Amino acid sequence: MEGHEEERLCGKWRVACGLYSYNLRDVFTWRLLKTIVMGQILSLLICGTAVSCQYLAEYKVETPMLQSFLSYTLLLLVYTTILSTRKGDRNILQILKNKWWKYLVMGLADVEANYAVVKAYQFTTLTSIQLLDCFVIPVLMVLSWFFLKTRYKLVHFVAVVVCLLGVGAMVGADILAGRSQGSRETSDVVLGDGLVLLSAVLYAVSNVCQEHTVKNLSRIEFLGMMGLFGTLISGIQLAVLETRAVAAIEWKFHIYMLFAMYVLCMYALYSFMPVVVRMTSATAVNLSLLTADLFSLFCGLFLFHYTFSTLYIISFVVITLGFVMFNAVPTYSALPESGSSDGDPAEASADPTAESSSDHLLSADRETQRTETLTAVAAL
Secondary structure, three states, X not given: OHHHHHHHHHHHHHHHHOOOOOOHHHHOOHHHHHHHHHHHXXXXXXXXXXXXXXXXXXXXXXXXXXXXXXXXXXXXXXHHHHHHOOOHHHOHHHHHHHHHHHHHHHHHHHHHHHHHHHHHOOOOOHHHHHHHHHHHHHHHHHHHHHHHOEEOXXXXXXXXXXXXXXXXXXXXXXXXXXXXXXXXXXXXXXXXHHHHHHHHHHHHHHHHHHHHHHHHOOHHHHHHHHHHHHHHHHHHHHHHHOHHHHHOOOOOHHHHHHHXXXXXXXXXXXXXXXHHHHHOOHHHHHHHHHHHHHHHHHHHHHHOOOOOOHHHHHHHHHHHHHHHHHHHOOOEEOOOOOOOOOOOHHHHOOOOOOOOHXXXXXXXXXXXXXXXXXXXXXXX
């Protein structure tokens, strides 16, 4: 009887940790590989925006709000136009009538998050930004727990720690390479660090809204509303803050090309990210985006003559390992699932298999919990 009780307690521990004797083919599937690849594509798109911003800064063009305004405007022209052509409850007027304030909050959070993190570069160091920007992940997990009712297992927290260790290796390489951007005034550093933390919280709010919308409503609705409210908010802020900076730009061909590169990368990022979020979660996507700084550094080796460090390779491997760990065991929601009402082609084609790895694991999770419950009842 004592041995039976010990086995039952061990089973409960495995349930809590998410550690099961899964068949490897149920874990390392094409879906997981596709998730990893898609996550790295998002990182490459962010890398494209970082490289274009770096070149614009070298040409003394510092207009983050203009860049955001152009990006949101492109979303407006494409996705908000699609919403305008729809009829019934999915029409843009009905959406605005019922949920305008929700999308206003989402758009405001996204616009100000982009602005705050770009502004932070003027006050604090690259190292501080890389470290503090990771604050978005614990904030996302907390918000997902309370608002999306997402439940995590011990392996997910371990995976997050592994990813953050990878970030630590990357920051260590930056310090050894002398890219901490020198000393700053203490007051400026505190302001810059505060802006990074503020942007992390706002990004988390925006990402939670995105996950809820694309999983319960539709990707087109999310992007259409983001384009509409993002354009309005960034347009007002642009007129207030950057009129002189825009007027001072010397518009040459290479400046046009850098703006085009930034806007197209952001458009692709916004269009593609909901597909990955729908397959995984906002937390998993942000874990994969930790490699974006690494891709930027790799580009910097050739474009900006950065010094190579082996720690960059180690960091990439460690972050990827943590991302695989996080996605190998699925999270689950305390809320009943509701599918998208949109039928977007990108969403429909996101998982061509009949049953995904997460479905296998989640069913195994529930079956194990059911077995544990029956065992406990029998023991009584």
